[in-house]
Amino acid sequence: MDFFSIKQNYYTGNFAHALQDIRKHTESEDDTLLFYKLKTLLALKKYEAGSFKANPIGVTFDIYVQFLKSRNISALESHVNTETASPYELNIFASALAIEGRYDESLEVCVYGIDNSESAGTTELLLLAIQVTLLDGQFSVAQTLFDNFIGAQEDNITSEDELIVNLAESYIKFATNQDTTSSNFYYFEELAQTFPTWKTQLGLLNLHLQQSNIEEAQGIINFLESDYYSVEQKEAAELYKPDFLANKITLAILSGSNNVDELKKELEQLDPNHALIQNNKKINSDFDEIVAKYNI
Known part of the structure; x- marks a missing residue:
C-alpha cells in the first residue's frame, strides 16, 4: 500500500x-x-x-x-x-x-x-x-x-x-x-514553496537565522503573523507557537532588539519545558555557579 x-x-x-x-x-x-x-x-x-x-x-x-x-x-x-x-x-x-x-x-x-x-x-x-x-x-x-x-x-x-x-x-x-547556503538551504526553501505550511516555513526560518539573514527571517515572521497563517490556520498557529516564539527570540537577539526578555517570559508561560527555556536556565545556573566560586 x-x-x-x-x-x-x-x-x-x-x-x-x-x-x-x-x-x-x-x-x-x-x-x-x-x-x-x-x-x-x-x-x-x-x-x-x-x-x-x-x-x-x-x-x-x-x-x-x-x-x-x-x-x-x-x-x-x-x-x-x-x-x-x-x-x-x-x-x-x-x-x-x-x-x-x-x-x-x-x-x-x-x-x-x-x-x-x-x-x-x-x-x-x-x-x-x-x-x-x-x-x-x-x-x-x-x-x-x-x-x-x-x-x-x-x-x-x-x-x-x-x-x-x-x-x-x-x-x-x-x-x-x-551545506548551509547550498543544498540544505535549497531543500527547505523548496519545501516551503511547494508545501507552504507552518512547519516548512519555520524550517526555512531556522535556516535564515542560522546564516544571520535578518531581513529574510523577519520577512517569514511577518508572513506567519499575517491573517493567512495566524487566522485561517489558527490550529496550526497554536500548535507551532512555542517554536515560533523561540525563533522570534533568536531573531531579536541577532538584531539587538530590546524585547528579548518579554518574548522569553511569553514562551516560558506557554511552554516552560521548551528547550530554549531549559537551556537558558542551565546557562544562567552555570554562570551563577562560576560567579559564586570566584566570590568566595
Missing part, C-alpha cells in the same frame, strides 16, 4: 490533509496507517483514548498519551517489551524516553528496532534516532547511523522512505552546519 501522500502531508505539518488521506483507507488495518493516524490525531488534538485498543500499537499509544499528561513513564516501561514490540511500538516508547531526556536509552531502543526488524517502521526509527542523537549533541553518531542505514538499505528504500531519509539528512546538515 502506498502511503506517500500521507507521509508527505504529515512531515510537512499539513496534519488536516494527512488525516483526510488516512480516512480514505477506512477498511485497512495496516500498522503504518494506524501509526500515522494516531500521531496525526494527537497533533490535531482530536485523539480519543481507547479508540484503537484492538491493536497493540493503539494500546501502547494510549499509555504514551497518559505519559504525556503525567510525565510518569513507568506504565509505558512496564508495557513495552523491546524484544517483541513492533517498530512502531518501539518508536512510541523511544519518543517517551527522549522526552524524559534519557537519550542513550532512547537511542538504544531505536537501534534495536532498526537492526532486528525488516518490517515497516524502521525508517521512522532512523529519523527518531537521528533526532535523539542531535538533541544529545552526538553529531558524529548521527552521521554514522545515517550512513550505516543507507549502506544497508539503499536498494530497498522506497519513495515514501526516501522522503523520511531526506528529512533525517537535512537535520544532520543543519546541526553540523553543512
Whole structure:
C-alpha cells in the first residue's frame, strides 16, 4: 500500500490533509496507517483514548498519551517489551524516553528496532534516532547511523522512505552546519514553496537565522503573523507557537532588539519545558555557579 501522500502531508505539518488521506483507507488495518493516524490525531488534538485498543500499537499509544499528561513513564516501561514490540511500538516508547531526556536509552531502543526488524517502521526509527542523537549533541553518531542505514538499505528504500531519509539528512546538515547556503538551504526553501505550511516555513526560518539573514527571517515572521497563517490556520498557529516564539527570540537577539526578555517570559508561560527555556536556565545556573566560586 502506498502511503506517500500521507507521509508527505504529515512531515510537512499539513496534519488536516494527512488525516483526510488516512480516512480514505477506512477498511485497512495496516500498522503504518494506524501509526500515522494516531500521531496525526494527537497533533490535531482530536485523539480519543481507547479508540484503537484492538491493536497493540493503539494500546501502547494510549499509555504514551497518559505519559504525556503525567510525565510518569513507568506504565509505558512496564508495557513495552523491546524484544517483541513492533517498530512502531518501539518508536512510541523511544519518543517517551527522549522526552524524559534519557537519550542513550532512547537511542538504544531505536537501534534495536532498526537492526532486528525488516518490517515497516524502521525508517521512522532512523529519523527518531537521528533526532535523539542531535538533541544529545552526538553529531558524529548521527552521521554514522545515517550512513550505516543507507549502506544497508539503499536498494530497498522506497519513495515514501526516501522522503523520511531526506528529512533525517537535512537535520544532520543543519546541526553540523553543512551545506548551509547550498543544498540544505535549497531543500527547505523548496519545501516551503511547494508545501507552504507552518512547519516548512519555520524550517526555512531556522535556516535564515542560522546564516544571520535578518531581513529574510523577519520577512517569514511577518508572513506567519499575517491573517493567512495566524487566522485561517489558527490550529496550526497554536500548535507551532512555542517554536515560533523561540525563533522570534533568536531573531531579536541577532538584531539587538530590546524585547528579548518579554518574548522569553511569553514562551516560558506557554511552554516552560521548551528547550530554549531549559537551556537558558542551565546557562544562567552555570554562570551563577562560576560567579559564586570566584566570590568566595
